[in-house]
Amino acid sequence: MIPVAKPILSGEEIEEIRAVLDSGILAQGDVVADFEGRFADYVGASYAVATNSGTSALHAALASLGVGEGDEVITTPFTFIATATSIMMQRARPVFCDIDPQTYNIDPDLIAEKVTEKTTAIVVVHLYGLPCDMGPIMEIARDQGLKVVEDACQAHGAEYHGQKAGSIGDAGVFSFYPTKNMTTGEGGMITTSDLEVAERVRIFRNHGQSRRYVHETLGYNYRMTNIAAAIGLSQLKHLDEFNARRRENAGYYDKNLNVKTPFVPEGREHVYHQYTIQVEGREEFIEHLEENGVGYGIHYPIPAHKQPFLKDYGELVLPNAEEASRRVISIPVHPGLTDEERDMVVQTVNSYE
């Protein structure tokens, strides 16, 4: 079976991990600080703060931007659930706004009508590695006095008019889960150019501790280990290479597939965390992929506002997100894919009647 995702570990990671083991400092330390500095430089943000997952990074970013109890936070329903649950961790309410059916990202034209006097922030998601239309989103946010978090958990290295994802809003958030464009096993990062936000995040991820055993705020243990950061440092060195191969694979699919392929608006650099197509009769298509040994993923089969645990959104209808949930399917685009495997994927998809 050709897997839909697979991390590339070059072997350098082993050396980096061995150095950490030899040092005896396994938890958060200098290696994490080094990874943070390099990641901030890569993204083009002044600061980066590492955490133990993308979810904890989202939670820390929201808390540190002042999102709290009773607030409303506008976001997309067409995302991994952590985008919404991290808002709820702050006892705030996610307000779901429909997507643009062409890009699958939040539709900026629909955001303004969702703003109320309780709205304090917008969390946008650069889904599948394609940046949202950040120009109009930042304009609405600045007009209305709202904070913007970029959930860039799928968009390491993606660009919007030359600016890297994670450097445009008040904070950017990344995940380093093994399926992502780069990994640390589990891990996350917050990027920001606001020193106060960076300091609040640093305290929040370490039990709200400002000095040893002095706890200024409620905080959590969201720290990254030096072992994870060691993996991250060598992965970051190869990120541009990994993304270039993802783009090459995507370009090949764009040219050769006879189905609805991803749409990339002008000025956006897609990093193809997923290559997501649409087909008629998804269930039969899945059977066809399975028979031919082609892995796939459905991102996401249920939009957030229809999840069983969010019953109080009962009657909310967001037609574009709901339609996309019924139709989308992602095929292997990861950088470890061989040319032969890529051809097999093309043949399999194109032979589906």
Ligand SMILES: Cc1ncc(COP(=O)(O)O)c(C=O)c1O
């Ligand atoms: C869009 C999005 N947000 C948040 C997350 C959460 O990241 P993690 O799994 O590292 O907690 C993920 C990844 O799984 C994601 O894809």
